[in-house]
Amino acid sequence: MPEGPLYEPDIQTLPREQLLAVQEERLRDSVARAFEIPFWRRKMESAGLGPDDVKTREDLLRVPRTNKDELRASQAEHPPFGDYMRREEAVRVGTTTGTTGTPSLILWTKRDLETEHRAAARMYWRQGVRPGLLVAHSHPLGAYGGGAMMSSSLEAFGCTVLAVGSPATDEHAEQIVKLFDLVRPDMYIMFDAALLRLWEAAERLGLDPQKDLKMRMRAPHPSMQGGTASAGAECFAYMGGACAKFNGAHLCEDLAVVECVDPISGHPVPEGQRGHLVVTTLERDNMMLRYDLEDLVTLDSSLCECGETSARLTWQGRAKDVTRVGNLSLLPIDVWWVLEDFPTLKMPTIEFVIVRSKSDDMLHVRVEGEGVSQDEIKQRLTEKLGIPAKVEVLPRGALGRSGFKPVRVVDEP
Numbered sequence: 001m002p003e004g005p006l007y008e009p010d011i012q013t014l015p016r017e018q019l020l021a022v023q024e025e026r027l028r029d030s031v032a033r034a035f036e037i038p039f040w041r042r043k044m045e046s047a048g049l050g051p052d053d054v055k056t057r058e059d060l061l062r063v064p065r066t067n068k069d070e071l072r073a074s075q076a077e078h079p080p081f082g083d084y085m086r087r088e089e090a091v092r093v094g095t096t097t098g099t100t101g102t103p104s105l106i107l108w109t110k111r112d113l114e115t116e117h118r119a120a121a122r123m124y125w126r127q128g129v130r131p132g133l134l135v136a137h138s139h140p141l142g143a144y145g146g147g148a149m150m151s152s153s154l155e156a157f158g159c160t161v162l163a164v165g166s167p168a169t170d171e172h173a174e175q176i177v178k179l180f181d182l183v184r185p186d187m188y189i190m191f192d193a194a195l196l197r198l199w200e201a202a203e204r205l206g207l208d209p210q211k212d213l214k215m216r217m218r219a220p221h222p223s224m225q226g227g228t229a230s231a232g233a234e235c236f237a238y239m240g241g242a243c244a245k246f247n248g249a250h251l252c253e254d255l256a257v258v259e260c261v262d263p264i265s266g267h268p269v270p271e272g273q274r275g276h277l278v279v280t281t282l283e284r285d286n287m288m289l290r291y292d293l294e295d296l297v298t299l300d301s302s303l304c305e306c307g308e309t310s311a312r313l314t315w316q317g318r319a320k321d322v323t324r325v326g327n328l329s330l331l332p333i334d335v336w337w338v339l340e341d342f343p344t345l346k347m348p349t350i351e352f353v354i355v356r357s358k359s360d361d362m363l364h365v366r367v368e369g370e371g372v373s374q375d376e377i378k379q380r381l382t383e384k385l386g387i388p389a390k391v392e393v394l395p396r397g398a399l400g401r402s403g404f405k406p407v408r409v410v411d412e413p
């Protein structure tokens, strides 16, 4: 077991220049192997690229991006797995969540899993997870790949894992809480939405979630979106995690090339600006080359005080959640930062939704809470974001509860 705050200090503190040299060496290997897979071979050849033409990060910009629709199309044309993954040597099949459409299938070889487990171990170690602890997680189970990946990565790390699945209903949440009461996990890993649902279920059962179950409600805060970096179950689930400085998620740059690009040109945007997350995986049999997740992120490669040398990523939101008001392109996190000004709204979490209006050019926000007037919130939103706003304050619980990721943007019917 390592001593100190890092799981793999040799690679995590490698001088940046050397880290990028390791990355480019592995990139050459991934690109050469991609030519053995029909989908990627076509992609490269369509840009006039041969197996030796991508040697550096700069060269990589010549590779066309790939998005989720292309993967779906490949699976439709070459059922069931498509022609961008190899069936040979695969040891696991899973699906994507399907939150953005029909779920796609994912295959992992032993090496693919080992790469994920290695990245996950760095993240768990930073978060204070240690081998031997009994850890409960509530990632969705079933065919969805994310739950199985969380279980296997924690097992590979050496934890005792209790996987309960996502609480689907209040009754289900209560069953899970009863199990927690019996087993008494040392730690819980779950999304805020799941934690909230289980927390409320524990209270209904007369339990004190904190004292009786050792559950901890970390007050969710917009800065937490920088806590972890993921490129999805289909690409690289455990791409990075934040250090104690909590200034973005340190990326595993020895295991992936991560870009933040202009959605139109595909070229990198200046650091600190929002752009599309584009990921090329390394050290995997089923690789992705310049996979565009259509997520908006920011990157920072300045040296972090913690001593880790990798760049840090902050997830800003999904491109499909962009709300345009006037000349502004807003994401839920922009509204969240403003709502943080009102302490009575966060008991225990700020629950809000942006309603994309078809009838006027204003920001519409529905928020749960009390002790604050619609006008106060409206004024603050207008003052801080510089756009007209409409606000509805609703009773707690009115927006519904998701056991997974909360819905923050809906379209006006």
Ligand SMILES: [Zn+2]
Pocket: 243, 244, 245, 250, 304, 305, 306, 307, 308
């Ligand atoms: Zn750091």
